[in-house]
Amino acid sequence: MTVKKNPILALGAMTAVAALALTGCSSGGSDEASEKDGSTTLTVWVDADRAPVLKDVAAAFEDESGIKVKLVQKDFGKIQEQFVQQVPTGKGPDITIGAHDWLGDFVTNGVVQPIELGDTAGDFQDVAITAMSYDGKTYGVPYSIESIALLRNTELAPEAPASYDDMVQMGTDAGTEFPFLVQVGEESDPYHLYPFQTSFGAPVFGTNDDGSYNSDDLQIGNDGGIEFANWLAEQGAAGLLPTTVDGDIAKEKFVSGDSPFLITGPWNVGAAEEAGIDLAVDPIPAPGSGPAQPFVGVQGFYVSAKSKNVLAATEFLTNYIGTKDVQLELYKVGNRAPALTAAFDEASADPITAAFGEVGANGVPMPNIPEMGAVWQYWGVTEADIINGKGDPAELWTTMADDIQSAIDGE
Template sequence: MPMDRRSVLKGASGIAAASTLSGCLGFLGGGGGGGNQGDAMLWHAMTESETETFEESLSIYNDENDAEIVAEENGDLRNNVETTLPTGDGPEMYRWAQDWAGNHYQRDFLYDASDDIDFNLEDTFSQAAVQAITVGADDAVVGLPVGGETVTLLYNKDMVDSPPETYAEMESTMEEYHDPSNGQYGLSHPIDAYFVSAWMHAFGGYYFQVNEDGEGVTGLDLDETKRGMEFVRDSIWPYVPADTNPGPQQAIFQNGSAPFAVNGPWSIATFEDNGINVGVTSFPTVDGNTPSPYTGTSMWYFTTRMADDEDRRESALDYAKWISQSEERQRAYADAHSDVPVLNSISAEDLGDQVAGFKGSYEGGIAMPNHPKMGSVWTPTEDAMNAVLQDDADIDSRFDEAAETVRSNWEE
């Protein structure tokens, strides 16, 4: 099975403080069953705090519309979706990020609601959100978005007076604090393909993209991608603990031993609970180039169960349309969980400083590909990165090898 990025990101959000894990658009949950209960059935795997916000929204909707949309927590969401839907059972909708969309659409788990959407997606939602919910050469609409996330640059306001606009400014501050022999570092930065994606994309490179023919292609062996890896090796790695794992990386920002961190909204509560005065800003430019991180979008997926019963389909779609277009509910998620609103009608000025900071990087980022081939890209990419950073491997040869591995995996 391809690497599950939601699980990876979930682990990265707080190994150093497991009790406060949240984020990455929800992963933990419990139980889960299914069945044709109420007007429509929803499955999710949100954390306890996210579930509270969600249940408030669902209660408001049901009360205002005299509806009975039923939701169930499902801790093993992916497995249950993939084993239940082929039997003709399961929910009308489930909530997750977009990274399953291409694979699940290819496997006939998802319903194309293109003909059921009566509003313009591009006018309503951010570009990244529209890319997240559409799949295939025919741009099938397989869900509606409710929130976004990405990693960006965080800074300790007690150590940094104003956020850097250029990497040169950032490096100057990192140099000031970097003293590993005394447990001080310039930067807290988990090192994996997702967390370093902004730097890897900064020079025009990419791990994966879909070409004009709708085919997935890898760019791991492009000079521009290798230039991104050179930047990570020469300008990021020297300022962080010599450990790619998220726990040690997060700990140094969490205990006030680094002025900067690269992390996501799921980490904010942990940092603040440990007394860090967290500022959130966009990535600084690098030699005039703007780093673009991968973005994730939480969405309500439409399953093939929708095709079975017109009344249940309409009930599920009505809820999805309401929750995805409600400014009030998206602000509630932003306030409670630092989710980035995906509605074009909500500007950064409407949000708190932290969410506004994430919104800037989300809107300037690159939607994490939802193509089914993307799952085969992560491991070869991270193997190459680790070889370069930890074993001093040659970037050219190691990334050429990774590209060939990806292409070979696709042929199998």
């Protein structure tokens, strides 16, 4: 009897040991670089949208140089955390795709290494190179830039607004539910409201000579910031920035024609066009006296600090990813303006890309320094409270600036 029952038990045991073996493998195995010399393999982490493009690039690269490129598809949202965790164990990739605002975290954790673009650095848009730099060194090869701009429903507003008041006036005249739309949400959305803030001369951080952010110079609480806070309170009282409008609602209302304007990024263009809205893209009108500069997000590729194939990786990034054709292919799958100037000029045949690109080129990179974490913590909540009239705007804004400063100092 006991003998007869054993197979089932053995099966269970087998599964157990198999699981253990797999754990063993995953904690120790698949070290690409440890393969024998001679057959160089570059491992590249890439997200699902960009994988098909890179597949062709990789094949071309392999034909020409004999270096194999192994593409590993990853969920974009999980790459940052996994890269930081896996590089130290030696199992990370040689190259990963990423957003520029991860850079501070990457450098602090010592998982990326600087890349020398040489003379090709000048071929990229300035804002892209600045975004990919940390502490005066460039760490990545950028491929796209994106920012928010003003989307206009030309049927409801035939002309671009000249100023913020103009926009509100035009919106009111259009007789729609909202004069203009911007996503705010219950904890506000400082990213989408940032162009308004910069027009009052209140950036988050001051900048160094080379355009990088200086974490010792917190600017958010300056006089311009107070002015912005008062302005927010006024707009809130006038019902122009309802905190109940989140991203989904803003998009839905614009798509259904409930407002002539929406401040958003290229990611909502598709939905609006599908709904048959005739779109135009304009710069964001400034309520303050300065220019309304949105944050610019840059995507690019980083080289791991522990890559054993540095030369091959650099070759792949500068001479393949950094070329016009590849940048244009990457543009086609994501509709984000290419970071390479030559590619951008060609992509600008599309008026919407051209307009977004123009707004982005005048924008400021989103700070990639780790101190930004402390800022996000307090920024939105304070804005929301000011909009909803919970207290004196200047006082709330000053408290926020102090809280951010002490959070930065405490780290």
